[in-house]
Amino acid sequence: MNPEKTRKLLSAEREALICESLTGGVKTIAELSSELKVSEATVRRDLESLENSGAIRRVYGGAELLRKRNSEPLYEEKAAIHPQEKTTIAEKAIQFLKEGDTIFLDGGSTVLEMAKRLPAIPNLTIVTNSLMAAAELMEKKHRLILVGGEFRSLSRTLVGPLTAKILENVSISKAFLGTIGFEPERGISTTDPNEAFTKELVMKRADKVFLLADSSKLAVSSFVFSGNASDIDTLITDSGISPAAVKLLKSQNIEVIFS
Amino acid sequence: MNPEKTRKLLSAEREALICESLTGGVKTIAELSSELKVSEATVRRDLESLENSGAIRRVYGGAELLRKRNSEPLYEEKAAIHPQEKTTIAEKAIQFLKEGDTIFLDGGSTVLEMAKRLPAIPNLTIVTNSLMAAAELMEKKHRLILVGGEFRSLSRTLVGPLTAKILENVSISKAFLGTIGFEPERGISTTDPNEAFTKELVMKRADKVFLLADSSKLAVSSFVFSGNASDIDTLITDSGISPAAVKLLKSQNIEVIFS
DNA sequence: AGCGATTTTGCAAATCTTTGAAAGACTTTT
DNA sequence: AAAAGTCTTTCAAAGATTTGCAAAATCGCT
Numbered sequence: 001m002n003p004e005k006t007r008k009l010l011s012a013e014r015e016a017l018i019c020e021s022l023t024g025g026v027k028t029i030a031e032l033s034s035e036l037k038v039s040e041a042t043v044r045r046d047l048e049s050l051e052n053s054g055a056i057r058r059v060y061g062g063a064e065l066l067r068k069r070n071s072e073p074l075y076e077e078k079a080a081i082h083p084q085e086k087t088t089i090a091e092k093a094i095q096f097l098k099e100g101d102t103i104f105l106d107g108g109s110t111v112l113e114m115a116k117r118l119p120a121i122p123n124l125t126i127v128t129n130s131l132m133a134a135a136e137l138m139e140k141k142h143r144l145i146l147v148g149g150e151f152r153s154l155s156r157t158l159v160g161p162l163t164a165k166i167l168e169n170v171s172i173s174k175a176f177l178g179t180i181g182f183e184p185e186r187g188i189s190t191t192d193p194n195e196a197f198t199k200e201l202v203m204k205r206a207d208k209v210f211l212l213a214d215s216s217k218l219a220v221s222s223f224v225f226s227g228n229a230s231d232i233d234t235l236i237t238d239s240g241i242s243p244a245a246v247k248l249l250k251s252q253n254i255e256v257i258f259s
Numbered sequence: 260m261n262p263e264k265t266r267k268l269l270s271a272e273r274e275a276l277i278c279e280s281l282t283g284g285v286k287t288i289a290e291l292s293s294e295l296k297v298s299e300a301t302v303r304r305d306l307e308s309l310e311n312s313g314a315i316r317r318v319y320g321g322a323e324l325l326r327k328r329n330s331e332p333l334y335e336e337k338a339a340i341h342p343q344e345k346t347t348i349a350e351k352a353i354q355f356l357k358e359g360d361t362i363f364l365d366g367g368s369t370v371l372e373m374a375k376r377l378p379a380i381p382n383l384t385i386v387t388n389s390l391m392a393a394a395e396l397m398e399k400k401h402r403l404i405l406v407g408g409e410f411r412s413l414s415r416t417l418v419g420p421l422t423a424k425i426l427e428n429v430s431i432s433k434a435f436l437g438t439i440g441f442e443p444e445r446g447i448s449t450t451d452p453n454e455a456f457t458k459e460l461v462m463k464r465a466d467k468v469f470l471l472a473d474s475s476k477l478a479v480s481s482f483v484f485s486g487n488a489s490d491i492d493t494l495i496t497d498s499g500i501s502p503a504a505v506k507l508l509k510s511q512n513i514e515v516i517f518s
Numbered sequence: 519a520g521c522g523a524t525t526t527t528g529c530a531a532a533t534c535t536t537t538g539a540a541a542g543a544c545t546t547t548t
Numbered sequence: 549a550a551a552a553g554t555c556t557t558t559c560a561a562a563g564a565t566t567t568g569c570a571a572a573a574t575c576g577c578t
Contacts, residue, residue, distance in 0.1 A: 008563095011536080012318040013285050029554080039538045044555075053400075060545070061554065131397070134390060138412055146390075146417055148407030148425040153397055158405055165424035166407040270526080288564080298528045303565075319535065320564065 108178025367437025474499030
């Protein structure tokens with residue numbers, strides 16, 4: 001895997017190699033010990049350290065990588081996935097904005113495209129939990145409110161129960177949400193429970209909920225669901241969505257708009 | 260890697276070379292020592308200096324690069340006015356941090372320096388209203404909570420009554436505040452009433468309040484005052500402050516620490 | 519330039535960490 | 549319930565770090 005024959009490895013290096021080696025699945029202590037050419041005692045100590053830094057989980061006889069279930073790509077990678085669809089969806093969504101609206105902008109790269117293109121609509125108040133969107137909007141002259149909360153680095157959003165403290169005190173006319181997965185039957189789903197909590201709260205508080213999701217998100221589902229499909233008023237998507245799905249959505253009173 | 264055969268390197272040059280050399284991953288002290296042709300003791304001292312300027316992390320036996328110079332910064336930084344004083348004040352302030360603390364970081368360039376240098380103290384929770392600080396801390400692995408509220412673009416902080424919603428729900432052991440002006444008689448003052456509101460609230464909620472202010476801030480006063488001087492427990496400043504001011508502060512039970 | 523003061527550097531002794539091995543406690547399997 | 553394997557604890561040795569000190573380099577001042 002990695003020669004590094006020359007010198008002894010530092011514990012930091014060993015830990016990195018262990019994580020790398022664990023991507024192939026579970027490994028026993030004996031396997032790791034012979035891969036790294038250190039004693040089993042040392043492997044155990046490394047695993048203990050990795051475990052309480054949250055990277056892995058120890059199982060009897062070995063260890064497994066933790067953050068692997070339905071793993072969410074890193075922030076930079078995500079933006080690159082369907083850039084064309086994301087842009088056209090964002091442009092379509094902007095057409096729904098009206099003077100005097102108080103809108104909520106969620107995290108995710110599709111909604112971020114929206115923030116980047118936000119035109120100079122008079123008297124617009126923007127509420128967001130996305131630090132990326134906030135960075136885009138900073139220089140513009142709209143009124144900008146961030147909901148507080150716990151920072152989640154993977155999505156660069158503020159999530160969790162603390163977000164309720166502010167969301168409960170503002171009134172939102174239109175919310176624009178992104179998602180990891182969306183099933184017409186069960187609604188939107190995410191990897192993180194705190195993120196799901198905040199999305200659900202926003203859906204409850206907003207007069208009108210727009211979901212921005214390119215067709216690759218359809219029929220994908222992740223770990224935690226937020227509310228259910230009927231909490232969404234309008235889905236803005238691209239033409240890759242199946243006619244059957246459209247029919248199912250319309251039967252639930254969800255408007256489908258194509259970019 | 261780099262010849263530079265002619266003369267001895269200055270420590271600043273060595274430190275730059277160390278960082279460059281570390282981009283390839285972890286390095287041992289012995290490797291760095293032979294690369295730079297200096298003794299291991301010197302390498303250790305350089306690493307110590309680099310570590311508490313926040314650039315690298317020392318691991319037993321060597322060091323690794325901490326913040327890989329990744330994508331362009333989320334927020335552009337304004338040039339600081341007294342960078343040297345601010346840095347040393349920030350470094351002094353960091354020494355007050357303990358394992359398990361929940362700290363508040365205010366806006367302003369001095370406190371921002373603190374955020375940049377924040378070491379890997381276990382179990383540290385950071386609450387902040389500064390988007391600049393949040394951007395710095397994003398990549399690190401501390402628990403990070405943003406108070407929500409209205410965004411004030413001049414200071415890039417979240418301010419106003421909405422900040423109370425979250426501040427009232429967290430308990431802060433140590434708060435580190437910046438300010439525009441500070442008078443020993445009347446306390447800290449700012450240009451914006453919303454900003455003043457938030458500072459005042461933080462001072463009420465924190466167990467211990469540290470004010471980080473270089474001596475140019477002393478005896479300057481701005482528009483709105485937050486609380487009064489006695490709300491501050493400790494002032495961290497530079498040696499430019501007058502002995503009379505120190506005496507006045509001590510008479511109000513405010514500890515004065517020099518960077 | 520010259521001289522003293524300050525800082526930086528390298529070395530070595532003392533201290534602290536990490537490592538591997540072995541004994542005993544605990545889990546899983548038969 | 550016994551056997552086999554795995555985990556935790558303990559200890560000594562090897563290696564790394566810190567600290568104190570003296571030599572060298574640098575700086576500041578006349």
